[in-house]
Amino acid sequence: RFGLELDLDRFMIVAVGDFNMGAMENKGLNIFNTKFVLASPATSTDGDFEAIESVVAHEYFHNWTGNRITCRDWFQLSLKEGLTVYRDQEFSMDMAGSMSARAVKRINDVRGLRAAQYPEDAGPMAHPVRPDSFVEINNFYTATVYEKGAEVVRMMATLVGREGFRRGMDLYFQRHDGQAVTCDDFAQAIADANPASALAGQLDTFRRWYGQAGTPTLRARGQYDAPSRRYTLTLSQSALPSPGQPDKLPFVVPVAIGLLAADDGRALPLTLDGETPGTGSERVLVLTESEQTFTFIDVATAPVPSLLRGLSAPVHLDDGLDDAALLVLLRHDADAFNRWEASQRLALSRLLAALPGDGDLPALDADFIAAMRDVLRDDTLDAAFKQLALTLPDETYIAERCTVVNPQRIHRLREQMRLQLAAALHDDWAWAYDAHQVREGYRPTADQAGQRALANLALQMCVADAVQRGDEVWPGKAYQRFKNATQMTDRLAALAALVHGHSALAAPALERFHTLFAGDDLVIDKWFSLQASANEPLAHPGGSARVVGAGGAGAASVLSRVKALMLHPDFSLKNPNRARSLLMTYCRMNPAAFHRSDAAGYVFWADRVLEIDAINPQLSSRLARAMDRWSVLAEPWRSAARAAVARVAAAPRLSDDVREIVSKSLES
Incomplete structure (x- = not known):
């Protein structure tokens, strides 16, 4: 190259x-x-x-x-x-x-x-x-x-x-x-x-x-004038203050763009005012000022803009598109990245709309469910792309879209959406699981990996739906897949489906996994990590949570399980891979289990940061960053998190690695 x-x-x-x-x-x-x-x-x-x-x-x-x-x-x-x-x-x-x-x-x-x-x-x-x-x-x-x-x-x-x-x-x-x-x-x-x-x-x-630090926001608003066949697109940029940089100058932002017909999604040719008409349907606009306007001529019909194709710049995008426009992008955009982005935004908008209240997620609308079904059933789409488009935005990314973060509510609503999709598309998931089995010998190719990824997502959704309905068929299938798999991708995915689905079969499967791979350090790292990432089940009416087996632990028992695993003979705080597999997974990759209302997760975090700092400051500083964003948490998490950070900062003989992190955190 x-x-x-x-x-x-x-x-x-x-x-x-x-x-x-x-x-x-x-x-x-x-x-x-x-x-x-x-x-x-x-x-x-x-x-x-x-x-x-x-x-x-x-x-x-x-x-x-x-x-x-x-x-x-x-x-x-x-x-x-x-x-x-x-x-x-x-x-x-x-x-x-x-x-x-x-x-x-x-x-x-x-x-x-x-x-x-x-x-x-x-x-x-x-x-x-x-x-x-x-x-x-x-x-x-x-x-x-x-x-x-x-x-x-x-x-x-x-x-x-x-x-x-x-x-x-x-x-x-x-x-x-x-x-x-x-x-x-x-x-x-x-x-x-x-x-x-x-x-x-x-x-x-x-x-x-x-x-300049910070992630700029690109704002885009378009206006179509049918009589003149002109489409005017106004782009503007802004960036929030960051430490030591209260004011930001404009960046150079390359904006890869296409225009799709709003009625049928066909690609429209792009010709800027003053240019000789061409036939290209994608180009790069270059934003260099705080605000600029670009006018396209000979635009035959009202367009839907496809902006930042391939994420042509590391910015947030505010394009004001409604569901109808996003559905056009999801179904027709030639840019696979923006098709995926449309699927994520359709899910995200429904989650963000429900966050301010305290009730359950409303029933998903028929248009959204149909769009997800269309993606799953579309035989022109790559299996790996389908798996990504049908995976909901993760909790960390949802939190980044919030001014004030309630980690438990984010988890609850996302999990409810996942379970609704599992139920509404049950037959489709079952079809996808069967249709995307890899029959030939294992090869780590993009095509085979995509087939496995989609089949394993389908299995996860079928197990989650079955457990909610009290049906043991799909958990049984997952357990058989776990036992019979000849390669780790399918074996671990089946185990994860049982753990995150809160199946009673999770505990024996975890025990069997450890027996099979005892002594293989890298595989046992996966065993620790999976348990630290255990999904928290939703509370049933009356506030009780159904907890089934070791793998089905809720937030309280995830922490208890992590503490117990620290006493396991295979655990060593001195091995960075092993410490990361358990502690980093729990504190940085399992928000619902870490951000507990009783602050026990924060106490545990502070204890571990100080313990590791005495033997491995580099690793400790990575763990310390789990609390970087404490100041945006809602109460009671915010006050409890700050107290935990302050406790670490006040410790004597703290390494420079950790002191720099927690000191800057407290200054935010």
């Missing part, structure tokens, strides 16, 4: 079971966490194989973007990490092959960006892609430096085009091989190789992406 070859006769790696990082790109001998090297179908999931390919590629690519050209100083960390994340993302897309598989990879990357980086940009640890200060550099190996840094590189590639970006990379290597340079040097090389590009013309403004 970039014409680069390794300058070593051998690419050597060593795998270590006790390692804080995923990997490290030492020139002569790369160091890897065993998690990102060791794999077999019997012990590793499709996701594991994908992650290994990505991480090995990342460290290999660092030979040029990190080692041969390195950072002038620590503030330039994204020079190597953002660029290399972009390269490994593109490599994985190229390896996936088909356009649909590329789109699935992009969707998953954006899900990760929104789950980790967007909250970081909105919290007390918000910092620019190129930080201007730090207490402990270990705290700046962050989603902002890595994933947002990759998005900045991606915007450059969008602004200069694929061939132009290759020219820019060639010039960058020609100029700087063997040097220690800056983010500005990289951007300058890309611009200099493409002097007529929008990047070159707005380079100083574009560099604000490196110096």
Whole structure:
């Protein structure tokens, strides 16, 4: 892709079971966490194989973007990490092959960006892609430096085009091989190789992406004039204050756009006022001011705008589209990312509308259910895409859309929506489970992985619905799949369906899983993690929660289970992978179980942060970040969370790693 070859006769790696990082790109001998090297179908999931390919590629690519050209100083960390994340993302897309598989990879990357980086940009640890200060550099190996840094590189590639970006990379290597340079040097090389590009013309403004923190909001409003066949689109941008940056200047925002006919979803040609009419149906608008207006001519019918295709910029989008417009995008958009985005927004709008009250989620409307059924049954769609489109927005992302966060209510409404969809589409899920079985031998290909992902989502939904109805058939099927599976993807997914579905079969399945894989550290990590992520069941009328088996634990027993698992002979706080699998999963990936009204989750968090800090400050600082967003919590969580953070901050002999995190958190 970039014409680069390794300058070593051998690419050597060593795998270590006790390692804080995923990997490290030492020139002569790369160091890897065993998690990102060791794999077999019997012990590793499709996701594991994908992650290994990505991480090995990342460290290999660092030979040029990190080692041969390195950072002038620590503030330039994204020079190597953002660029290399972009390269490994593109490599994985190229390896996936088909356009649909590329789109699935992009969707998953954006899900990760929104789950980790967007909250970081909105919290007390918000910092620019190129930080201007730090207490402990270990705290700046962050989603902002890595994933947002990759998005900045991606915007450059969008602004200069694929061939132009290759020219820019060639010039960058020609100029700087063997040097220690800056983010500005990289951007300058890309611009200099493409002097007529929008990047070159707005380079100083574009560099604000490196110096300003926060996630901007792009607002878009369109107006169609039928007599003149003109569509006027007004784009504006704004960014909230972040630590040390109360006011923000406009960014350069590339907006990939298409227009779809509102009546039948056909793609409309895009010609701006003053241009010679063309036939293209997608282009990139470049927003450089606080507000700009773009007028399209010869627009035959009222359009629905498809904006930020492929997430062409790391921003929030406010386009004012109603359900009817989102349904057009879901059914017809040529951009797979925006089709997925439409499915997420349709679900999100219903969840957000119900959040202010205290009752149950209203019954889902027929249009929404029909749209989800259409996605599931559409044989033109890739199975992996269907699985993503039919997976509801996660609780962390829902919380990011709220000014004040009630984690228990978010969980309750999302779970009610999931159960409604499970019941309303029961026959469709059953069909999908049968129709997407992989009959041939296991291969970790994009096509097979997609088939398994959709079949396993269908199984999860069928089990959840069956448990609600007191039907043991689907839990029994899941248990048989768990027992009979010859590869880890299906075995673990069946076990998860039992655990998260609160089936009575979860406990014996968990015990059987441990017996089967005792001694295999990476698999036992999955066993710990699954229990720490156990879904909290909804309370029945009268306030009681049905708790079935160890795997069906509610919030109280999830914490009790986590505490018990810390005493398990296989648990060691000194092993980073094992500690992450249990503690990080509970505190950072299970909001409903962690954010308890009695604050027991927060007390547990503070105890563990202090305990780990004495032996592994880097790991402790990662756990400390579970409380980054305490200030947006509703009461009683807010006061209890602040007290827990203050308790950690007041501890004597606290590491710089943790002190920086909790001090900034308390200042927010």
